[in-house]
Amino acid sequence: MAIPFDQILIQTVNGLVNGMILALVASGLTLIFGIMDVVNFAHGDLVMLGAFVGATTIAATGSFWLAFLVAALVIAVFGAALQASTLRPLLGRDPLTTILATFGISLVLQKYALWQWGPSARKIQEPITGQFAMFYLEYPWYRVATAFFAGAIIGAFWLFLKYGRYGIWIRATMQDRIMASAMGIPVPLVHTAVFAIGAAMAAASGVLFGPLGGVTQTMGFDFTLRAFIVVVVGGMGNLGGSILAAIFISLLEAYASIIVSPSQAVIVSFMALILTLLFRPTGLFVPTPSSSGACWRCRRTS
Amino acid sequence: MAERWQDEPWAKDMWWSGKTTRRRFLGLSAATAGAVGATMLVPAPWREAFGQAKPYKLGTLQPLSGTAAPGGKTALVGIQMAVDRINKGGGVNGRPIELLIGDYESKPDVGRRKAERLLVEDKIDAHAGGYLSNVCLACMPLYEEHKVVNIITVCLDTTITTSKCSRYTFRPFDFAPSQAVAAGPYMVGKMGKKWHIVYADYAWGQSTKDAYVEAVKKNGGEIVGTTGIPLGTADMTPFLSKISGSFDGLFGIFFGPQGIAFITQSFDLGLSKKYRLAGDGAMAVSTSLPAIGAKGDGFVGLDRYVPVLEGVLNTPHHKRFLDDAVPRLKAIDPSGPMPDRYVQSNYEGVNALKIGMQKSRFRGREDTMKLIEALEGLEMKEGDDFPVGDKLLRKEDHQAFQREFLYEVRGGKYKILEVVPKEKTVVPAACKFA
Numbered sequence: 001m002a003i004p005f006d007q008i009l010i011q012t013v014n015g016l017v018n019g020m021i022l023a024l025v026a027s028g029l030t031l032i033f034g035i036m037d038v039v040n041f042a043h044g045d046l047v048m049l050g051a052f053v054g055a056t057t058i059a060a061t062g063s064f065w066l067a068f069l070v071a072a073l074v075i076a077v078f079g080a081a082l083q084a085s086t087l088r089p090l091l092g093r094d095p096l097t098t099i100l101a102t103f104g105i106s107l108v109l110q111k112y113a114l115w116q117w118g119p120s121a122r123k124i125q126e127p128i129t130g131q132f133a134m135f136y137l138e139y140p141w142y143r144v145a146t147a148f149f150a151g152a153i154i155g156a157f158w159l160f161l162k163y164g165r166y167g168i169w170i171r172a173t174m175q176d177r178i179m180a181s182a183m184g185i186p187v188p189l190v191h192t193a194v195f196a197i198g199a200a201m202a203a204a205s206g207v208l209f210g211p212l213g214g215v216t217q218t219m220g221f222d223f224t225l226r227a228f229i230v231v232v233v234g235g236m237g238n239l240g241g242s243i244l245a246a247i248f249i250s251l252l253e254a255y256a257s258i259i260v261s262p263s264q265a266v267i268v269s270f271m272a273l274i275l276t277l278l279f280r281p282t283g284l285f286v287p288t289p290s291s292s293g294a295c296w297r298c299r300r301t302s
Numbered sequence: 303m304a305e306r307w308q309d310e311p312w313a314k315d316m317w318w319s320g321k322t323t324r325r326r327f328l329g330l331s332a333a334t335a336g337a338v339g340a341t342m343l344v345p346a347p348w349r350e351a352f353g354q355a356k357p358y359k360l361g362t363l364q365p366l367s368g369t370a371a372p373g374g375k376t377a378l379v380g381i382q383m384a385v386d387r388i389n390k391g392g393g394v395n396g397r398p399i400e401l402l403i404g405d406y407e408s409k410p411d412v413g414r415r416k417a418e419r420l421l422v423e424d425k426i427d428a429h430a431g432g433y434l435s436n437v438c439l440a441c442m443p444l445y446e447e448h449k450v451v452n453i454i455t456v457c458l459d460t461t462i463t464t465s466k467c468s469r470y471t472f473r474p475f476d477f478a479p480s481q482a483v484a485a486g487p488y489m490v491g492k493m494g495k496k497w498h499i500v501y502a503d504y505a506w507g508q509s510t511k512d513a514y515v516e517a518v519k520k521n522g523g524e525i526v527g528t529t530g531i532p533l534g535t536a537d538m539t540p541f542l543s544k545i546s547g548s549f550d551g552l553f554g555i556f557f558g559p560q561g562i563a564f565i566t567q568s569f570d571l572g573l574s575k576k577y578r579l580a581g582d583g584a585m586a587v588s589t590s591l592p593a594i595g596a597k598g599d600g601f602v603g604l605d606r607y608v609p610v611l612e613g614v615l616n617t618p619h620h621k622r623f624l625d626d627a628v629p630r631l632k633a634i635d636p637s638g639p640m641p642d643r644y645v646q647s648n649y650e651g652v653n654a655l656k657i658g659m660q661k662s663r664f665r666g667r668e669d670t671m672k673l674i675e676a677l678e679g680l681e682m683k684e685g686d687d688f689p690v691g692d693k694l695l696r697k698e699d700h701q702a703f704q705r706e707f708l709y710e711v712r713g714g715k716y717k718i719l720e721v722v723p724k725e726k727t728v729v730p731a732a733c734k735f736a
Contacts, residue, residue, distance in 0.1 A: 018537055
């Protein structure tokens, strides 16, 4: 069966765009796991809360970019408070405890959103309107711009981790908490800051995605599930791996949708997850632990 | 050095040790017992008006958390409106209605568990509720087993009143085959002959799709393709991008966030400029309209209820319904949405049950069969109980028929295009009670 070239190109663009948004969500999730061993089931709800804060700010000011900044800042502060009050006391306990705690937080946040904003969905007006012709479709510029925004945020964060003073603190804490503490790095503070950064990234993706599908109390569900697949396929706690996995999974689903039904296309990502767990549990995009030092978390656990 | 870093002395002060003294435990227990006791001393609102009259226990299962929570919240408003109005008007047969609410978290397994609790522990006399079709279908055998009347108030899956029908379950509002029969002539006659249907790939979406495929073909139209999208998919772009070719209309069957995503993403990809966009009314309910915005301009929907005071809906009883519903919705949603079809069908569903209870002189579960007989063939007349119009609850399959509205969305508002009388929505019964 011949696959039309236009379909391949359209789905490549779709896969890259979706992959970059997903990478932004997943990078926050993987960062939090990498540094604290916390599997954050409330991450999708932080995406949703960020989108609601953004929608409220836009309704008040009319500025998308201000809403983007306000949402990231508000959710970062909220994330820091959440980590300090709820997750820090649980650090070091059985991982199941933190899983249950974040699951509980997720339920509380969903109920809160429903109570605070009610059942009505909200709108975020995209800052870039207009479409360009792509074969038989009109493709929105905003989707393409979203991929660039997400890429820029991830890139800036990467540079911060690599060259920034506090970025080095984070990397040091990821590699070896005890040694980092011995060197004078305030480990508990780094934990809180990382959770805040992860929450801000979730909020940023919520605001970016808002114009594409509306802001609803349940918008985090789909993100949470897909982000977890990405984090496992990319290697738990591996930032670069998660970004590559997000693009890989999104492209895989997009290409699969050309030849199979949407329901079957979605299964493809689950198959990737199962195969990764069976044959390469450390992640598809992680070098074998002993061969390289590129994966901080792998080095720490090896 | 300790084996686990958590056991290191420096890590010890990072979390609370979790020590609970006996004094603290006893203190907290006493406070909790006091709070619970105080709550029990406060009389239920109906006690003041009805003295010692034993209330009817009406159970309602709604998705108040999880994926369907926003719809469940508005559905509950409809139930509460009806119960409050009934109690204010003297109750049913001189007895008040006590509402017992269960949250099934949008999950069928939780739904069954909560239904069992309502039936066995709370000993409800009747149930009115449900929202997600898979949950309604999962719970129906329980009502049959415990011989309790179950009034469906939102679930639209066709099989509820066809192949999986139950003597104990009633649907006092429309269903997909009726909607499709009502919409078919307009779709094919005024919008175009060739259609592509995109639907939520689960029980309700699939059965509704089948009904519309049949209706379009029956009216001389053609279905050029169908696309099922998994429930909960937030970004449909990869799947919508595949839709191309020569046809006239794109028909969507979704609800809640997916309805919003379908309309906005179809606009973004230029599909709503190329094809006429239409769909099930659940896609553009009043709580979704703000998020859809101008991207929904031109969308044609079919629904059993539209919250406008125009044409046949410009009546004093509909105005009273709106006057009651709007402040209640404002109380749960600061944006103050208009009531949607979930508010309407829950409100009217409880009123249908009320009339059945009055007709059968229902006393409790022991009169369930009498209640069923009273509800079978029930004619519901337009008025304060049924502000949207007359309805007939057919005896053969416990399915109701009512007028349907075809509307267009423009500038974030509804405009009624056509009203289809209930007689034109009737389809043959396809149910055999066990």
